[in-house]
Amino acid sequence: MDVTEASSETNLGSLKQTEESGTELSLVLPAWNEEETILQAIQEADTALQLLVSNYEVIVVDDGSTDRTAEIVRAQAELNPRVRLVQQPRNIGYGAALKAGFRSAKYKLVAFTDADCQFNLANLEYMLPLSKHYDIVSGYRIDRKDPLLRRFLSWGYNTLTQFLIGSRIRDVDCALKIFHRDKLDSILPEADNFFANTEMFSKAENQGLSVVDVGVQHRPRAAGESKVSFWDVPQTLKTLLPFWWTRVLFSGKPQPATNSNKHFWGAFALLMLVTGMLLFPNLSYPLIEPDEGRYAEIPREMLTSGDWITPKLHNEPYLDKPPMFYWLCATSFRIFGATDWAARLVPAMAAFLTVLVTFFFGNRILGLKSAFLGSLAMVLSLGFVCLGRFLIIDSLLTFFVALSLFTAYESIMGEKLKWSWWLLSAVASGLGMLTKGPIAFLLFVPPLLAYCWISKTKSKPTLKAWGVYALVALGVAAPWYIAIIAREPRFAHYFFWENNFGRFLYSQHHSQPFWFYLPAFIVIWVPWGLLLPPLVLFLVSRSAPLRNARPLSLGFLVLWAGWCLFFFSLSKGKLAPYILPAIPPIALAFGHFLSTMDNLTEKFSLKKTSHILCEKSAYIICIAGFIGCIVAYALQLKSPFELCLAVGFWSVAFAVIIFFRKKNSLRVSYVLFALLAFVLTFDSSSHILPAWGENYAAVRLPPHIKNQIIHSDTPVISCGQDWGSVPFYLQRDKTQNVNAQSLDQLKQHVDDQAGAYLILDHNITLESVRKNLPPTIAIDLLSNTRKATVVFLHFSKEKKTASKQSVGWVTH
Known part of the structure; x- marks a missing residue:
C-alpha cells in the first residue's frame, strides 16, 4: 500500500471547478442515538455536496437508535430525495453500520463521516481531486478538539496498529475518507465494531491499493455525548489481536500433507536412520553423577523391591518426581538387565519418538519438506541429542507434551471437534502428569486456549469437551497419586507445594535471571544458532511472499514455543533441560523457514542473508x-x-x-x-x-573387584556425596553415607565390622581419612577417578604393619 501525504493548504481547484468535473459521490453517515446532531449533519452535508459534486446522495445508517434519530432522518428524506435512511434491526456496531451504508451506495465515489458534526465537509474540496489519482483518500485530524482521554486512547491505538499491522496511516480512525466504489467491495470490513477502519486499511495494504493522507480540520462535538468510551478499548483489542494474528502475521494458506508416496517414506527412512545413529550408539558408559546415578538407582530399587508405587533412593521414599520414568527404566532393566545402557535407552527412545511425532504431525500441518527439514535440524542439534542420551526425565516429558499438543491441534482442525484426537491428547497429558507432575498440564492448556481464541477456530473445545479431557487425563494419572498419598501423607504438600509451586515461586534452588533461557536455548540449538535471527525476521516480516508463506498452523507452533520459554523464564529455579518441550515447535518453525527460503528467488535479501x-x-x-x-x-x-x-x-x-x-x-x-x-x-x-x-565416574572398578563387592556383605560407605551410581553398580539395596564434616564417624562404622568399602569424594583428602581412623585399620586402593576414590578399609593383624601399609599407600 503506497501512502502519500498531502497538505490541506494545497490549492487543488475551486468549488466551481470541482462541480463541473461531473463527480458523483455517496456520503455515508453512521448514527446511533444522534437526535441532537443528525439534522445539522444532514444539512451540512447537503450544503457542501451541492457545491462540490454534480450528483450525490446522503445515506444515514441508523444503527438501532432508541431515540428520535430515525424519525428525524425519515422526515428529511421526505423533503430531500437525495437523503436516504438505512435502518439496522438493532444496535450492531459502528463497523456494521459502515458496511450497510457502503453496500447501499450507488455512485463511483463513496465517502463517510460521523454524525456528530466534528468534521467540516468543506474539506472535501481538496480531497475529491486526489481521488482521481489514489484509490483511497484518508483524512487525519489537525488540532484535534476531543477531550484529553479520547486523544490519548486514539494515539495509543494508532501507535499499536502501526506496530502490529504496519499501517502507515497517521489517523486510521479519522471519520473522513473517500473510497472508489469498485475497490470498496474487496476491503469491506468483517468487524462490526470500531475496528472496521483498521481492517479496511489492512486489506487495502495487502491488495496494494494506493492511499493518500490529507490533513483535515476538526471541531468540537456539536451536541450530545461521544459513543466512544474507555470500555471500547478491550473490545477493540479483542478484535485487533485475532485479526493481526490471522490476517497479518499468519495469513498463509495451509500446506497439504504428504503421507503416501515415495518421497514421504524416503524422508521418513532417512530421518529415522540419522536419528538412530545419533541417539543409540555407545550408551554403555559410567553414569554421570548426580542425576544419572539417582535416576538409575531408583528404578533398580523399584525392580528389586517389587514396590512400584513408592519411588525409593537408598531405601528411603524419594518423592520429588512421579513414577512413569522409573517404571519405564525398571521395565527396561527387567528385559535387558540393570545396566547403564538399559537405563539410557528410555530417554533415548523418548527422544527418538519425539522426532517421529514431530515429523509425522509436521507433515500434516506444514507439509513434507518443512517437516523433514525441521525434524532433521532438531536431531542435528547438539543439545537435543546429548540431553536425549542423558538419563534425565525431561526427554520423556517432552515426548508426552509434544504428543498432547500435536494431537490437540489435530482435534480442532475442522468444522467440529475430532474426539479421537482429543481423547488421545488427554491420555498423553495424563502420562505427562505421571512423568513430571502438573507441569505437563500447565505447558498444554495456555497455548491451546490462546490459539483457540486468537485464531477464532470454529471447533474450539467446549466446557463439556474440557471436562471430558480432564476426566480422561485424571483417570490416567490420579490412581497413582491417590495410592502414593495413602502411603505417604506428606507427599501432597511436599510434591505439589514445595517441589513444584515453591520451586517456581520462591525457591533459590538453581536460581537464575529471567533471561537465562536465551543463551541456554542457543547452546541447545548448536550449531544452528546463527540462523535464529533470520528465522525471527521471517516470522515478523510484512513482505507479501513471506507473509503468504506463514500458515496459521505456524502460529500455533509459535504460541507453544513462546509460552514454554516464557513460563520457565518466570520460574525462580532454572535448568537448561527444562525448555526441551519448546524444541519440537521451534524445530518445525525452523524447518518451514528453510523450506520457504529454498522456494524463494535469489533477489530476496533474507534468502541472501540466510x-x-x-x-x-x-x-x-x-x-x-x-x-x-x-x-x-x-x-x-x-x-x-x-x-x-x-x-x-x-x-x-x-x-x-x-x-x-x-x-x-x-x-x-x-x-x-x-x-x-x-x-x-x-x-x-x-x-x-x-x-x-x-x-568422572564415581565407581570404576576392575570386574573381579566389582564382583567381589557385589557378592560380599561388607558395608559400602559414601563419603562427601550421596551417589546413586554406587548402589546401582554394586547392586546394594542399602549403603551408608557420611558427609565430609563427619569423618570421625568412620571408626564407628568399621569397628564392629570385618571391613568396609569407602567411596571418597574428590574433595576429601586421604590424609583427612587417615587422621580419623585408628592405626589398626589398613587402607587398600581399589580405584581412582577424577570424581571419586574407592578404597577398602580392614583391620590389620599387626599395628606396625598396618601403619606402614597406610603410610605407604598414601604416598603412592
Whole structure:
C-alpha cells in the first residue's frame, strides 16, 4: 500500500471547478442515538455536496437508535430525495453500520463521516481531486478538539496498529475518507465494531491499493455525548489481536500433507536412520553423577523391591518426581538387565519418538519438506541429542507434551471437534502428569486456549469437551497419586507445594535471571544458532511472499514455543533441560523457514542473508570442531590417534567449504552444513560424552573387584556425596553415607565390622581419612577417578604393619 501525504493548504481547484468535473459521490453517515446532531449533519452535508459534486446522495445508517434519530432522518428524506435512511434491526456496531451504508451506495465515489458534526465537509474540496489519482483518500485530524482521554486512547491505538499491522496511516480512525466504489467491495470490513477502519486499511495494504493522507480540520462535538468510551478499548483489542494474528502475521494458506508416496517414506527412512545413529550408539558408559546415578538407582530399587508405587533412593521414599520414568527404566532393566545402557535407552527412545511425532504431525500441518527439514535440524542439534542420551526425565516429558499438543491441534482442525484426537491428547497429558507432575498440564492448556481464541477456530473445545479431557487425563494419572498419598501423607504438600509451586515461586534452588533461557536455548540449538535471527525476521516480516508463506498452523507452533520459554523464564529455579518441550515447535518453525527460503528467488535479501549465515556457520562448526578436539585431548577425552584424525577431518572440511564457497547454492550450503552438524553431534554425543563419563565416574572398578563387592556383605560407605551410581553398580539395596564434616564417624562404622568399602569424594583428602581412623585399620586402593576414590578399609593383624601399609599407600 503506497501512502502519500498531502497538505490541506494545497490549492487543488475551486468549488466551481470541482462541480463541473461531473463527480458523483455517496456520503455515508453512521448514527446511533444522534437526535441532537443528525439534522445539522444532514444539512451540512447537503450544503457542501451541492457545491462540490454534480450528483450525490446522503445515506444515514441508523444503527438501532432508541431515540428520535430515525424519525428525524425519515422526515428529511421526505423533503430531500437525495437523503436516504438505512435502518439496522438493532444496535450492531459502528463497523456494521459502515458496511450497510457502503453496500447501499450507488455512485463511483463513496465517502463517510460521523454524525456528530466534528468534521467540516468543506474539506472535501481538496480531497475529491486526489481521488482521481489514489484509490483511497484518508483524512487525519489537525488540532484535534476531543477531550484529553479520547486523544490519548486514539494515539495509543494508532501507535499499536502501526506496530502490529504496519499501517502507515497517521489517523486510521479519522471519520473522513473517500473510497472508489469498485475497490470498496474487496476491503469491506468483517468487524462490526470500531475496528472496521483498521481492517479496511489492512486489506487495502495487502491488495496494494494506493492511499493518500490529507490533513483535515476538526471541531468540537456539536451536541450530545461521544459513543466512544474507555470500555471500547478491550473490545477493540479483542478484535485487533485475532485479526493481526490471522490476517497479518499468519495469513498463509495451509500446506497439504504428504503421507503416501515415495518421497514421504524416503524422508521418513532417512530421518529415522540419522536419528538412530545419533541417539543409540555407545550408551554403555559410567553414569554421570548426580542425576544419572539417582535416576538409575531408583528404578533398580523399584525392580528389586517389587514396590512400584513408592519411588525409593537408598531405601528411603524419594518423592520429588512421579513414577512413569522409573517404571519405564525398571521395565527396561527387567528385559535387558540393570545396566547403564538399559537405563539410557528410555530417554533415548523418548527422544527418538519425539522426532517421529514431530515429523509425522509436521507433515500434516506444514507439509513434507518443512517437516523433514525441521525434524532433521532438531536431531542435528547438539543439545537435543546429548540431553536425549542423558538419563534425565525431561526427554520423556517432552515426548508426552509434544504428543498432547500435536494431537490437540489435530482435534480442532475442522468444522467440529475430532474426539479421537482429543481423547488421545488427554491420555498423553495424563502420562505427562505421571512423568513430571502438573507441569505437563500447565505447558498444554495456555497455548491451546490462546490459539483457540486468537485464531477464532470454529471447533474450539467446549466446557463439556474440557471436562471430558480432564476426566480422561485424571483417570490416567490420579490412581497413582491417590495410592502414593495413602502411603505417604506428606507427599501432597511436599510434591505439589514445595517441589513444584515453591520451586517456581520462591525457591533459590538453581536460581537464575529471567533471561537465562536465551543463551541456554542457543547452546541447545548448536550449531544452528546463527540462523535464529533470520528465522525471527521471517516470522515478523510484512513482505507479501513471506507473509503468504506463514500458515496459521505456524502460529500455533509459535504460541507453544513462546509460552514454554516464557513460563520457565518466570520460574525462580532454572535448568537448561527444562525448555526441551519448546524444541519440537521451534524445530518445525525452523524447518518451514528453510523450506520457504529454498522456494524463494535469489533477489530476496533474507534468502541472501540466510545463505551467508549458513556459510559462516559451517566455518564456525569447523573451527569449533578443531578447537574442541584439542580441548578434549587436553582433558584426556581423546587419544592422540583420535586427535590427529579429528584435526585432519576438520581441516579438510574447512578447505572444502572454501573451495565451494562461490560455486554452491543455498541448498548445497544447507547440505554441507547438515553433514558437518552430523559429524559434530555424533562425535560429541557418542565419543566425548562417554569419555567424560569414564573419566568422572564415581565407581570404576576392575570386574573381579566389582564382583567381589557385589557378592560380599561388607558395608559400602559414601563419603562427601550421596551417589546413586554406587548402589546401582554394586547392586546394594542399602549403603551408608557420611558427609565430609563427619569423618570421625568412620571408626564407628568399621569397628564392629570385618571391613568396609569407602567411596571418597574428590574433595576429601586421604590424609583427612587417615587422621580419623585408628592405626589398626589398613587402607587398600581399589580405584581412582577424577570424581571419586574407592578404597577398602580392614583391620590389620599387626599395628606396625598396618601403619606402614597406610603410610605407604598414601604416598603412592
